[in-house]
Amino acid sequence: MWSIKKLFLVLIPVIILVSCTGELESFRTENYEYTNSFSKGPISLEMKVDAVDINTSENIKVYLEGTAADGWKPSFSTIEGDLDKFTVVGVADTPPRLGDNGSIEISRTIILKPFLSGEYSIPPLALDYSDKDDNKGTLLSTSVPISVTSLLPENTENLQVKAIQEPNTVNYVKLVLYISIAIFILGGILLIVYFLRKRKRERLIPEIPPFEEAFAKLNILLNKNLPELGMFKEFYIQLNLIVRIYIEKQFALRAPEQTTEEFLQDLSVSDKITGEFKKSLKNFLIHSDLVKFARHKPVEDEIKDSIESCKNFIKVTGEIL
Numbered sequence: 259m260w261s262i263k264k265l266f267l268v269l270i271p272v273i274i275l276v277s278c279t280g281e282l283e284s285f286r287t288e289n290y291e292y293t294n295s296f297s298k299g300p301i302s303l304e305m306k307v308d309a310v311d312i313n314t315s316e317n318i319k320v321y322l323e324g325t326a327a328d329g330w331k332p333s334f335s336t337i338e339g340d341l342d343k344f345t346v347v348g349v350a351d352t353p354p355r356l357g358d359n360g361s362i363e364i365s366r367t368i369i370l371k372p373f374l375s376g377e378y379s380i381p382p383l384a385l386d387y388s389d390k391d392d393n394k395g396t397l398l399s400t401s402v403p404i405s406v407t408s409l410l411p412e413n414t415e416n417l418q419v420k421a422i423q424e425p426n427t428v429n430y431v432k433l434v435l436y437i438s439i440a441i442f443i444l445g446g447i448l449l450i451v452y453f454l455r456k457r458k459r460e461r462l463i464p465e466i467p468p469f470e471e472a473f474a475k476l477n478i479l480l481n482k483n484l485p486e487l488g489m490f491k492e493f494y495i496q497l498n499l500i501v502r503i504y505i506e507k508q509f510a511l512r513a514p515e516q517t518t519e520e521f522l523q524d525l526s527v528s529d530k531i532t533g534e535f536k537k538s539l540k541n542f543l544i545h546s547d548l549v550k551f552a553r554h555k556p557v558e559d560e561i562k563d564s565i566e567s568c569k570n571f572i573k574v575t576g577e578i579l
Contacts (some may be wrong), residue, residue, distance in 0.1 A: 273545035290321070298397045300327030303385045305399045313407045314375055319348060320368040322399075324385040328360030333386045337368070343378040344370035344404075352459070356466070375408035390481075469576025475500045476568065485561050492557075493566070494549040501542070501568055505531075507577060527572045535571055542567050 293306040299323070308319040326332040337349055347369040357363045372378065388394045398413040481498065484493035502513035502521075509530040513521050522543065525536055543562060547556040556564070 267446075273493075287461060292402055294329050294400065296397055296399055298395065300330050301325070301332065301385065301387045301395070301397050303399060305383065305402075306356060307380065307402055307404075310403065311405045311407070312372070313409055314372055315409055318344070318370040318372075318380070318384070318404065319548045320370060320380065320468075322368070322383060322385070323363065323386075324397075325357060325361055325363050326387050330362070330387050330389050332362060332364050333388075334364065334366050335384050335386055338439065341370060342434075343373050345373065346438050347371050357365070372404070372406040375406045378404050378406060393543075467576065468504050469572050471507070472500055472504040472572045475503075476565075476572075480565070485556075489555075490549050490555055490561075493536065494546045497564065498543070498546045498550075501539075501571070504572055509577075516549050533577070537573065538567055538571060 290306040290308050291310050292305075294305050296305070303325075304323045306321040308321075312318060324332040324334070324336070334351060337346055339347055345354065348367075349369075350367045352365045352386045354362050354364050368383075370380070382398040382401055384399075385397045386394070387397065442496070476497075479493070479496050482493075484490075484496075495550075499514065505511050505513040509528075511521075511524065511528065516524070522540055525531065525539065531539070545556070545560070545564060549556055
């Protein structure tokens with residue numbers, strides 16, 4: 259068993275060297291030959307290109323990172339078709355992540371392949387942004403000149419075609435065996451790389467605290483103006499769910515999966531929530547059930563009290579100063 263492990267360790271560098279060709283060449287380096295930054299008010303865009311002088315067999319890696327200040331939301335437009343004289347080989351976006359001072363950061367990696375040799379340009383790329391009042395805008399990068407050379411010699415008139423040679427006899431059994439072993443090893447390596455990158459990506463994206471998530475959902479719900487539309491039941495169903503999900507994440511209580519009676523029974527013996535908030539939660543949940551199941555139509559003061567009760571509970575228990 260030990261000898262197999264040693265063989266595997268010896269083969270890994272060989273397989274990596276062989277596999278790092280073709281399409282994977284686009285990931286060959288993190289040393290970018292072109293970098294530039296653009297900004298407009300609270301929005302900024304950083305653009306990096308790994309190579310500006312390539313041949314027709316190589317790919318270009320374009321990295322974009324957009325940042326929007328607190329209160330703004332950045333997004334990349336969908337890329338449809340080719341980019342000017344380049345084929346889009348792949349596009350990979352990362353999920354939004356929280357930056358400094360409440361900013362939101364997103365990034366995109368684009369792999370491009372040239373059609374033919376010549377002098378071309380990567381066209382301007384866009385970062386869209388908007389705020390909660392539906393104010394929108396677009397920040398554009400500048401175009402990037404790219405020089406693409408051919409693999410063929412400049413003078414092709416004297417090229418000679420060699421005579422066709424008879425094919426060598428191939429042992430197909432051994433060939434299939436070798437290919438199977440190579441695929442097995444390469445698959446194992448790719449799985450390892452995938453999980454390592456996944457763990458690294460998860461470490462880079464900070465987990466949103468439960469109270470921030472709850473307040474964000476609460477603001478979205480309030481902007482729907484459901485009570486003003488007479489949709490009291492729908493409003494209390496969503497408000498109730500926001501509070502229950504927050505309780506589950508903040509206190510590890512199975513609130514969303516329980517009936518009100520079951521939850522209040524568990525709450526009565528739990529020491530994770532103080533008596534003051536236990537009484538407040540009990541009143542809120544009972545009032546919600548009256549609206550949801552007994553068709554009670556709450557007046558404006560009752561609705562305001564329910565909202566303020568939820569906000570106060572989330573704010574204090576979430577330890578917001």
